[in-house]
Amino acid sequence: MLERDGMRDADRAAENPSVRGMSDGGMPLGDGPAGDIPEGGGGEDGGPAASATDEIEAQARRMGWLPRGEFRGDVEKWRPAQDFLDRGMNLLPVLQQQYRALDGRYASMQAQLRDSQKALADLTERTRRADERAYQRAVRDIEARRQAAVAS
Known part of the structure; x- marks a missing residue:
């Protein structure tokens, strides 16, 4: 014993x-x-x-x-072992259902995050290209003014 x-x-x-x-x-x-x-x-x-x-x-x-x-x-x-097992078996279906729901929400949020990151990357690239065009335009404008000043 x-x-x-x-x-x-x-x-x-x-x-x-x-x-x-x-x-x-x-x-x-x-x-x-x-x-x-x-x-x-x-x-x-x-x-x-x-x-x-x-x-x-x-x-x-x-x-x-x-x-x-x-x-x-x-x-x-x-809790005694049998009570622990009984609670586990009774709670398991509920927990599995909650897990599936949360897992679905998690997958949805991951997809939204990927979409947001892609949109942000696209926006960043567009902004960079617009800034580059504005810079090139400013350089051409300054060159044109300098040449006009030298010619006068």
């Missing part, structure tokens, strides 16, 4: 019958009431209930869940 706070789960269960048949996360092991786990059917010896709990916890860990002992956040916000 696991040991927490210097007390084994078996000792804790002997003192408090409501703890009997609970996993580390406080979740009932097996399908029946908390107290009727068959001998060899739960715990560290590899029984089916322990295996199911381990599988649930492994899946929850892959999704970011941590056991209470490793959890660094607000203790009130910690």
